[in-house]
Amino acid sequence: xxxxxxxxxxxxxxxxxxxxxxxxxxxxxxxxxxxxxxxxxxxxxxxxxxxxxxxxxxxxxxxxxxxxxxxxxxxxxxxxxxxxxxxxxxxxxxx
Amino acid sequence: xxxxxxxxxxxxxxxxxxxxxxxxxxxxxxxxxxxxxxxxxxxxxxxxxxxxxxxxxxxxxxxxxxxxxxxxxxxxxxxxxxxxxxxxxxx
Numbered sequence: 609x610x611x612x613x614x615x616x617x618x619x620x621x622x623x624x625x626x627x628x629x630x631x632x633x634x635x636x637x638x639x640x641x642x643x644x645x646x647x648x649x650x651x652x653x654x655x656x657x658x659x660x661x662x663x664x665x666x667x668x669x670x671x672x673x674x675x676x677x678x679x680x681x682x683x684x685x686x687x688x689x690x691x692x693x694x695x696x697x698x699x700x701x702x703x
Numbered sequence: 704x705x706x707x708x709x710x711x712x713x714x715x716x717x718x719x720x721x722x723x724x725x726x727x728x729x730x731x732x733x734x735x736x737x738x739x740x741x742x743x744x745x746x747x748x749x750x751x752x753x754x755x756x757x758x759x760x761x762x763x764x765x766x767x768x769x770x771x772x773x774x775x776x777x778x779x780x781x782x783x784x785x786x787x788x789x790x791x792x793x794x
Contacts, residue, residue, distance in 0.1 A: 691763040
């Protein structure tokens with residue numbers, strides 16, 4: 609999957625790259641960046657909630673907490689996304 | 704890549720605008736989720752109860768209200784230029 613991290617391949621002698629290909633590659637890279645952002649914030653929040661005193665390993669209760677936290681974070685993300693979307697629709701309807 | 708050819712392509716131009724807008728939306732969702740999580744989440748449970756869900760919805764609305772309030776007030780203080788430059792140049 610190292611196409612995610614590589615730059616756009618430079619066209620050899622043909623010059624300009626196909627627009628459609630560019631758009632698809634950009635969409636993929638954007639999706640990857642969003643997933644990374646989500647994971648980074650989720651890790652931060654769930655670590656703070658679940659790991660009180662860092663031990664020599666993650667015990668069962670910590671793992672269970674992290675698993676639940678992940679699901680709740682996704683629920684929260686979806687709730688926020690929906691709420692923000694409705695707000696935007698409402699704002700547009702006013703104009 | 705020939706920059707002039709890229710920006711002259713209307714299809715690519717529109718694509719860039721649409722994707723940029725989508726990204727601004729995504730970024731704000733990330734940001735508000737983080738902020739509202741601090742506000743609304745105590746201990747993560749087996750599901751998102753309705754009280755917590757309401758908290759998130761309110762949080763989003765108030766966050767946007769706050770953002771608009773700040774922009775409006777800043778605009779007002781810039782119009783009455785004297786008071787604005789006083790607050791800005793006080794070292």
